Amino acid sequence: MKRRTFLAASLVLPRVAIAQSDTRPTITIAVQKIANTGTLDPLREQSSNASERWVASILETPIGRNQRGKLERVPGLATAWKRIDDRTVELALRPNVMMHDGRTMTAEDIAFSFGPERMFGDALPKDIPAVARRHWPALERVDIVDAQTVRFVNARPDITMEGRLSAGGSEIVSKSAWIDNGGAWAANSKKPVGTGPYKLRSFEPDVSLVLDAHDDYWGGRPPIRTLRFVEVGETAARIDGLLSARYEFAADIPPDQIATVAKHAKFQVLGGLVLNHRIIAHDKHHPALADPRVRLAMAHAVDGKAIVDSLWAGRARVPPGLQWEFYGPMFVDGWTVPKYDPDLAQQLLKQAGYKGDRIAYRVRKDYYTAEVATAQVLAEMWKSVGLNTEIELKENWPEVLDRAGPRGSRDWSNSAVFDDPVSSIVNQHGPEGAQQTNGEWTNAEMNDLSRAMESNTDMAARRKMFARMLQICERDDPAYLVLHQNATFTAKQKALPWRAPPSFYLDFSPRNWGT
């Protein structure tokens, strides 16, 4: 053997040996939907929980969430954070974080990810800055203090900045990779280069998303060699594929199918409550709904527990209004949804002078789990107290929101994107929220409270404001009624050492694999 050949072989052989010794499994996960918009950019995929299943495998936020706990904030790409003042947060970045393009993450990547090329610039598709502004309504700039330190500076006081830094929409991308890929959003939206435990191999919209282990991941060597997310829209096909060992995981299992999977000894269904509530939104301009007592009567007529027990096998719950314990100090103890009381509902209808006018109830065909069955149960509950609701099945959101008709009530859901009511009640029902911008509902006091809460930093005062918001939106001038907290279920081969996080995220990081 020539010396040059020997040297070349000595360089190659260890790599081959490593490759051959890689006994990590390839895991295939059947999901109902990979991405609604055909891109992998969280800023375009902003309103869907479909992408929540895989985004954090590729892209990470500066502050992490404890997916094995209660989603509390934990060090992520930032090892520590502190308040400089009520509108500035300083992050100490984790050293030696290797990005998928082989470069080490620096403060430049953080600033770029929140800069004009990525979030707020004119060259971006026009919806991207608008969505980014919803995530960061008052972000002024990101200052680079040094290579490992950045400061997020807001234009106004904001107590939720740390929460926003842990939420979707704040993912960090590689500046170099973005520029090397042409610098345009369109190309980069399908080729995210981040810091997560898995890096993109291929993406075929509506078909598959294939990720390979990012072996230099700061959180340890990923336990899976290749993750394959395949889109299988039919529940039966996902379950059949799991039982026939074609998939190792089948996500988005409806509650009525849990027993189907569980009767097979080698499989199990994991999962539970997530930070999302199913709600029914009202159009207060509908003649029959103009009186708030009619909307409140609708809430009192609903036996949420019966729905949870019958359609969710008891694995969801009726929550304490539009809030989650995850809010921590902002959680309003003692608040409940209006109790199930048909007599009270009838009294309220009588007081309101309700004459049995038809109220359209717009529903999509199982966009939400068990949506049609739930709607049928609700219609009967409302009918039993004298409400004349009529289910209108709609194909898509524009039909649900169509002002012609007229609109009455409709199905919807609301998520806690981060641990503050600003992320949920203000986000959807506040002055810039969709329920107001599409003209269904408005309330001057709610709007004043929403604006005040966004910039108020006194927790006690904010909590009081939130309690008043709940009173307005769920009692005094109901904007919605809270039906139940949602749950998500994932079926898997029992032997695989994976736990279901308390979120939609299917976490295959080293932290969530193994006993």
Next chain:
Amino acid sequence: MLRFIGIRLGRALLTVILVVTFAFVVLRLSGDPAVTIMSPEAPQAAIDAFRHEWGLDQPIWVQYVDYFAAIARGHLGDSMRDGRPAIDIVAERIPATLALTIPALLMKLVLGIPAGIYAALHRNSTADRAVMAGAVAGFTVPSFILGLVLVLIFSVTLGWLPSGGREMWSSPILPVITLGLGGAGILARFTRSAMLEVLGQPYIRTASAKGLAWRRVVRGHAFPNAAIPTITIVGFMVGSLIAGAVVVESVFSWPGVGRLLVVAVANRDLAVVQCILLLVATTMVAANLIVDLLYGVLDPRLRGTAPAGAH
């Protein structure tokens, strides 16, 4: 003949324009793509920006004129979901669909036509009843039911075949069978009926009376005449090669044009839907044109009067 072809082509073009126009209007009146793609939680500013970017804030007639002007320039539009040319997105899916529909078409022909001929030649026998019972079952059981039953038997219970996807060599087997059985049943029924009608004709009796072997009578006289209605059905099947597997592709998670169409309609991805419909309409019209021409080949009496006789 040229005039005949010219008239047919003109009608075909008109059909394609009408199909695309219908789809254009219906899709725009039945849901705003901006809200559908971005969801109702999206900020109003984002929805407005999206509408403006894709010209959805223009009057529908302006959008219509722009669309046909673009087609005239050879551009079928871009996907609103990911910005790529619609034709590229559709073209990527065609091989996958043809990988199902062509074998399924062959299966329909190989099973359906011989079964129909056999049943006709053994009319009212046990074999005839068995073949027809199978044929009726084949085309009356919905493909999504048949597909799931096959998955239950061959994937879940026996573990022999994959239940979906396209990665393995054996992946197409179940979807092709699902597609093929239904079509074979239809062909068997039509072939049997056509054969029975022809077998009762005087020229068949004459041919038999002249001493021709029964096999030659069937092959030389009965089948060519019975082929005309059968060819009509086969023409429809050929025309459905591109978009004839919508349900089966969904059941088996097969990444073809049919599944793309479902997703594109659901998302109101207008350019992609219109591109697929344009393709489907063109294929169907072309298949019908070929069938019309084949009538003349199969039946010399129709050559001079093809337009009238073809119906």
